[in-house]
Amino acid sequence: MIQKKKCIAMLLAGGQGSRLKVLTKNVAKPAVPFGAKFRIIDFPLSNCINSDITVVGVLTQYQPLVLNRYIRTGDPWDLDRLYGGVYVLPPYQQNSGADWYKGTANAIYQNFPFIEQYDPEHVLILSGDHIYTMDYSKMLEAHERANADATVAVIDVPWEEASRFGILATDEEGRITEFQEKPAQPKSNQASMGIYIFKWSKLKEYLERDEADPASSNDFGKNIIPAMLGDGQNLFAYSFHGYWKDVGTIDSLWEANVDLIFHPDQLKINDPEWKIYARNPVSPPHYTGNKASIKNSIVSEGGSICGKVEDSVVSYKVDLKEDSEIYGSVIMQHAVVEAGAKVYNAIIGEGAVIRKGAVVGAPAKGDTPTITVVGPGCTVNEKETVPAGEIIDREETKKEGTNNG
């Protein structure tokens, strides 16, 4: 049965995220843990439900197992619905043959039948690699008010960084006049956030045309938006003011995590009016030991914190033994840090083990620390020293039961 929805969301979650190195060896980027109890995808999914968007198609193709197991019926996000809800949409074989998703636009093209079920007026395109909270319903309102064919969310970036982004030039009414992909001479400092709302009828037309062009790389930023702009379609920018971070690199992932401690006012994860939902295994509150010292940190459930923790983000079911020391680090779920081990400015992956007396990373020289990474499930041996900036990627030695997330 078809139940008409005004706007549905399509979330691009297929990227490998190779710049996150060992952290995306076995999971897609959107499934990478973040902020002690979340995964990156919790942010766009929670934004959807909080914005009253109740149909979300999640397009996956790289290492989808963890993501699939994580999303399941969508119940943590209240997206287990009689009509709509969340669907994981991998590429599939068709009568005409089978293709991987060739690009972001092609991923949507291959899922026309999914979208048509809901007969939407608008389609919201999201990506699964950004940390931010945003009310998409306000963007939809602006999109409708302007009678736009497409609306692109933009955020002001520092001028000196503008050449790293897709930059949009607009007139006084917010109409997009030019789009520059990573320009050497940017005409504005409004960067595209990779969030688009299209009139479905227009998007369909342009996706079909794009698909027929063998030279196209089937990408929203590179092909669809420039093509629409070239045809003089009604394209508007929607300015977003707030915290937004691409967590596509080790450094930016670490930064966004510690922003939760140093700038809690910028990215709120405890707003009762805008909750960020996650699927977490049920566990008791975390225990703080007799000799524990926890300062300027966030800690989630189920773990045992008996060492010293400063300026760090500690996820659920983490075991920090007595006399362990953690500074400026992100400790993901099920990790263990044994007695006498010291961890500085590091990301410790899910289920990793730091044995007794080992030292991971080094205190920062100057303002910006060099981030060290211990991959999920990897072990750092007793008294081993892992120099700052190293990325440990070893055979997994320990399998943790992480069925629930």
Add this chain to the structure above:
Amino acid sequence: MANAFGIIFANIHDDALPQLTQNRTLGAVPMGGRYRLIDFILSNMVNSGISSVGVIARNNYHSLVHHLGSGKEWDLSRKFGGLTIFPPYATAGAGLYHGRLEALKTVLSYIVRAREEYAVLADSNVILNIDLAKVLEYHEENDADVTCVYQNVDLKEKNAKDRVLYEIDGEGRIQAVLADPRTSEGNVNNSLGIWVMKKDLLVRIIDDAQNTGKQSLERDVLGQRCQDWKILGYGFDGFVEQVRSVPGYYRAGMALLNADVRRELFPRERPIYTKVHDESPVFYAPEAKASNSLIANGCRIEGTVENSILGRGVYVAKGAVVRNSLLMQGVTVAEGSTVDCAIIDKGSYVSPNRNLSGAPTYPIVVEKGSRV
């Protein structure tokens, strides 16, 4: 899958904690930072393969219904069986029930319709992690009529008030049931309020109780039938706390600070399930101090916390000190205040620079939503 359904009495011991059960059933009283008392026995049933559970509530059951919902978090949202909550069902001429037998009478049709052969009945005031499949196995292997779970305890003082004790012979048969004995001491077999019997026998007991005006399952039925039925005791020697009084509740809460107790109560393979609330991780400010404590998500710690259990969303302000206390969801301890040996119920506010202090044997109780 166990061939048994479960019945939980949510209200039976409400009068044990008058201050904490004014607005909720005993089963809905918070425990261990993020649980409610009923979570323990309910999770035990689910982990033992029981997939059909009826919860009988009597009054003040809003928070219980809110907590349990559809039973999804206990994997009890099912097409067949699953969780059923029974609010009071008063027929003409009958008021609210008193004993367990009257409570069971109100759900007779549920029991009759159950597809399973056995019934597991349990109170909601017991904190433990027991494999009930083993109790069912013991019951079947020994061809018992009724199996009662007990724990052998050493009563220090000559007062077993509010307890039910079993006298058990060498073959494990219960020979006598002592309800509310005031003179027992030493080694006794203390009933944990968990019973197994065939569904058919349960239906007969309920019918007979109605005809003869019996109220108490243990005193009036089990106690009278020791000789003609095969009533067995099943000894459980793991960690147990039964909540029967305010100091007992306090002791049960504080017991969770012991690592061995937590290991036993929250093993990986038999978790205790509860409602999920999507709180953010705990924030520890630069000046925070926290030791030997359990701190649930959503808390904000700026002051000092020692030997305490904090429920979801508790705020301990700068310079505030919380010691040896159980703080429930949403409590605020404002700047410069000290709380020692207290039980502070949900949403209460301790004003700046107050000093609230009880004794371990007699903790102060601050009722829900109070301003101190």
